[in-house]
Amino acid sequence: MPASRSAAGAVDESAARRPTLTEVAALAGVSLKTASRALNSEPNVAEDTGRRVRDAADQLGYRLNGIARELRRGATSALVALISGDLTNPFYSAVASGIERELRQHGLQLVTANNDEDPELERALIDTFLERRVRALLIVPSGDRHGYLAIEGSRGVPFVFLDRPPDGIDADVVVIDNAGGARAGAEHLLRGGHRRIALIADLARTVPQRGRIAGFQAAMRAAGNRQWEPYLRTDVHDVRRAEETVRELLALDPPPTALFTTNNRLTTGALRVLKDRPEPPALIGFDDFDLAEVIGTTVVAHDAVAMGREAARLAHERISGHSGPARSIVISTSVIARGSGERPPA
Amino acid sequence: MPASRSAAGAVDESAARRPTLTEVAALAGVSLKTASRALNSEPNVAEDTGRRVRDAADQLGYRLNGIARELRRGATSALVALISGDLTNPFYSAVASGIERELRQHGLQLVTANNDEDPELERALIDTFLERRVRALLIVPSGDRHGYLAIEGSRGVPFVFLDRPPDGIDADVVVIDNAGGARAGAEHLLRGGHRRIALIADLARTVPQRGRIAGFQAAMRAAGNRQWEPYLRTDVHDVRRAEETVRELLALDPPPTALFTTNNRLTTGALRVLKDRPEPPALIGFDDFDLAEVIGTTVVAHDAVAMGREAARLAHERISGHSGPARSIVISTSVIARGSGERPPA
DNA sequence: GTGAAAGCGCTAACAG
DNA sequence: CTGTTAGCGCTTTCAC
Numbered sequence: 001m002p003a004s005r006s007a008a009g010a011v012d013e014s015a016a017r018r019p020t021l022t023e024v025a026a027l028a029g030v031s032l033k034t035a036s037r038a039l040n041s042e043p044n045v046a047e048d049t050g051r052r053v054r055d056a057a058d059q060l061g062y063r064l065n066g067i068a069r070e071l072r073r074g075a076t077s078a079l080v081a082l083i084s085g086d087l088t089n090p091f092y093s094a095v096a097s098g099i100e101r102e103l104r105q106h107g108l109q110l111v112t113a114n115n116d117e118d119p120e121l122e123r124a125l126i127d128t129f130l131e132r133r134v135r136a137l138l139i140v141p142s143g144d145r146h147g148y149l150a151i152e153g154s155r156g157v158p159f160v161f162l163d164r165p166p167d168g169i170d171a172d173v174v175v176i177d178n179a180g181g182a183r184a185g186a187e188h189l190l191r192g193g194h195r196r197i198a199l200i201a202d203l204a205r206t207v208p209q210r211g212r213i214a215g216f217q218a219a220m221r222a223a224g225n226r227q228w229e230p231y232l233r234t235d236v237h238d239v240r241r242a243e244e245t246v247r248e249l250l251a252l253d254p255p256p257t258a259l260f261t262t263n264n265r266l267t268t269g270a271l272r273v274l275k276d277r278p279e280p281p282a283l284i285g286f287d288d289f290d291l292a293e294v295i296g297t298t299v300v301a302h303d304a305v306a307m308g309r310e311a312a313r314l315a316h317e318r319i320s321g322h323s324g325p326a327r328s329i330v331i332s333t334s335v336i337a338r339g340s341g342e343r344p345p346a
Numbered sequence: 347m348p349a350s351r352s353a354a355g356a357v358d359e360s361a362a363r364r365p366t367l368t369e370v371a372a373l374a375g376v377s378l379k380t381a382s383r384a385l386n387s388e389p390n391v392a393e394d395t396g397r398r399v400r401d402a403a404d405q406l407g408y409r410l411n412g413i414a415r416e417l418r419r420g421a422t423s424a425l426v427a428l429i430s431g432d433l434t435n436p437f438y439s440a441v442a443s444g445i446e447r448e449l450r451q452h453g454l455q456l457v458t459a460n461n462d463e464d465p466e467l468e469r470a471l472i473d474t475f476l477e478r479r480v481r482a483l484l485i486v487p488s489g490d491r492h493g494y495l496a497i498e499g500s501r502g503v504p505f506v507f508l509d510r511p512p513d514g515i516d517a518d519v520v521v522i523d524n525a526g527g528a529r530a531g532a533e534h535l536l537r538g539g540h541r542r543i544a545l546i547a548d549l550a551r552t553v554p555q556r557g558r559i560a561g562f563q564a565a566m567r568a569a570g571n572r573q574w575e576p577y578l579r580t581d582v583h584d585v586r587r588a589e590e591t592v593r594e595l596l597a598l599d600p601p602p603t604a605l606f607t608t609n610n611r612l613t614t615g616a617l618r619v620l621k622d623r624p625e626p627p628a629l630i631g632f633d634d635f636d637l638a639e640v641i642g643t644t645v646v647a648h649d650a651v652a653m654g655r656e657a658a659r660l661a662h663e664r665i666s667g668h669s670g671p672a673r674s675i676v677i678s679t680s681v682i683a684r685g686s687g688e689r690p691p692a
Numbered sequence: 693g694t695g696a697a698a699g700c701g702c703t704a705a706c707a708g
Numbered sequence: 709c710t711g712t713t714a715g716c717g718c719t720t721t722c723a724c
Contacts, residue, residue, distance in 0.1 A: 066477040070413050076413075079457070086443055088436075090636075093436075093442075097434045111455060112456060114446055130409055289636075
């Protein structure tokens with residue numbers, strides 16, 4: 001009875017090893033080098049010889065060993081790594097999608113890893129990828145000290161930081177206009193007549209959050225408004241805490257007439273609470289999301305896919321030999337009015 | 347002037363090459379093999395020797411060449427590939443997240459690629475990954491002929507198919523209970539008193555969609571209801587077309603009193619239309635989504651992260667040598683009532 | 693047009 | 709405990 005043709009992983013004897021180029025050459029009756037030339041479509045191979053080699057390869061089920069090729073060609077792969085937070089967060093998956101599309105234009109492949117927002121793990125992942133000889137490393141950093149990467153960068157592995165600038169190293173970076181976006185959102189609420197505006201922010205130690213908080217504050221200062229100050233809440237890091245925080249804020253006397261949430265998670269939390277309220281406060285959230293239009297949520301939007309694309313573009317330029325000073329790209333934001341941000345103060 | 351320490355990719359002379367193990371050994375004054383042993387924490391290295399080697403490595407900025415190691419160890423990497431649709435679709439990113447988490451437990455790394463729903467591209471990607479000697483290949487297939495993979499599977503590269511079973515090859519697979527879920531959703535509407543129920547489905551040539559359509563039909567047949575038949579619409583593939591289709595359906599006389607959409611994209615389209623209607627029909631959508639609770643959308647839910655996790659688990663078992671017949675895992679579904687599916691017929 | 697020999701950087705096998 | 713030798717599968721000289 002013949003061996004099963006199942007792909008389920010049945011390990012028969014033939015399963016162990018794949019045919020090598022040497023075996024293809026032997027079967028075709030040519031030298032190793034000629035076989036190599038034929039399969040790589042290099043010049044100086046007689047048409048007939050080429051055909052014989054390709055037939056032999058097909059017959060054996062030959063497949064090039066990319067690892068051997070890479071070793072010989074200089075131990076550098078066609079892989080570009082992305083280290084970010086969990087892909088179930090639409091922000092990260094949008095960034096990853098933008099990167100992947102851009103890389104593909106250049107024959108590069110994306111490898112992703114989740115840092116679980118753990119700086120230790122992040123560093124371990126960076127090590128792993130460098131050992132694997134990725135061509136470039138794109139990082140949405142969780143940790144905040146990256147000085148140890150300087151020597152790597154100088155050795156020819158380009159780094160690009162997304163969303164958060166690196167600390168202790170001078171590298172290409174793509175960030176959102178956090179301060180500008182938050183300021184525009186805050187001004188939108190002020191124009192609507194709001195004064196008691198609650199600011200609900202994520203971990204204040206991160207640079208993007210600091211930028212958003214600063215932008216918001218700048219708008220308040222410029223308007224001479226200080227009534228928002230009792231309603232500032234930071235370090236709200238997940239949906240549940242956001243819900244609690246919003247509930248607490250609305251229970252105050254007097255309650256805020258408007259909320260500004262500084263990322264999509266916090267906006268989700270706020271929405272969950274507001275849906276049950278007869279007279280909800282106004283709401284503007286940083287980060288656009290899929291159904292914002294359906295729900296009627298006013299947001300500070302930006303293009304996360306473009307962010308990924310730009311980062312990949314920078315990385316590709318470095319890979320191609322560009323060697324200027326570190327560059328910085330800022331992704332612009334815009335306020336999209338959909339109703340929730342236009343509710344007047346009670 | 348000293349060379350810049352910038353990570354921006356400045357290519358000074360030292361950038362060209364990384365130190366090798368041979369150089370580390372030379373600096374430490376030991377043999378190549380001893381250096382290897384020391385850095386791999388193998389037994390039989392004097393403590394003092396080990397320290398000398400590690401110092402030398404640090405001093406040179408040595409980093410193991412993973413490509414050389416892999417070649418020597420049998421030309422097989424620690425990479426597992428996922429080929430799927432675009433990661434901006436939350437279904438795919440949830441799957442990817444589940445896979446990534448499970449793989450990490452076993453020291454494996456995820457590589458992702460987008461097939462753009464193009465079977466040609468999909469096949470090219472598979473080739474690329476096989477050349478790169480991935481340990482396993484997880485595929486949410488776009489193409490529907492995979493017979494050509496049989497020989498690969500028999501050579502020891504495990505394949506796992508997600509969401510859609512493969513055609514022409516017998517491989518592990520993880521699917522959703524499409525028929526059961528759709529049937530439960532349809533029965534939920536029937537119980538609510540609906541008879542004129544519109545079914546809005548995606549490309550009917552795909553197996554999951556056929557399953558959902560069949561499940562829906564089975565429920566109708568069992569209830570002796572044929573009033574739904576004029577309201578069947580298939581091959582609706584994007585949000586815009588879904589909006590148009592829903593608008594057309596609602597303009598019919600008599601209009602349907604309920605809608606059943608067979609995936610998240612179509613549900614999004616329906617929601618965009620319904621939000622402007624004073625008396626919207628009931629709606630149930632296949633696939634849960636982030637803000638469904640906020641919007642109050644009744645859905646047929648399933649756990650896409652678990653789907654990825656199970657697929658990764660199957661792949662890992664194959665990698666570890668398991669060699670039984672192909673297995674099939676079914677992810678269960680449940681109807682989550684949130685309001686939209688409980689609206690009574692007009 | 694074609695082939696022989698060398699070697700990418702590492703680990704495995706075997707000696708000492 | 710340490711070192712020597714060989715070789716993973718391929719591409720790159722360089723010679724024919």
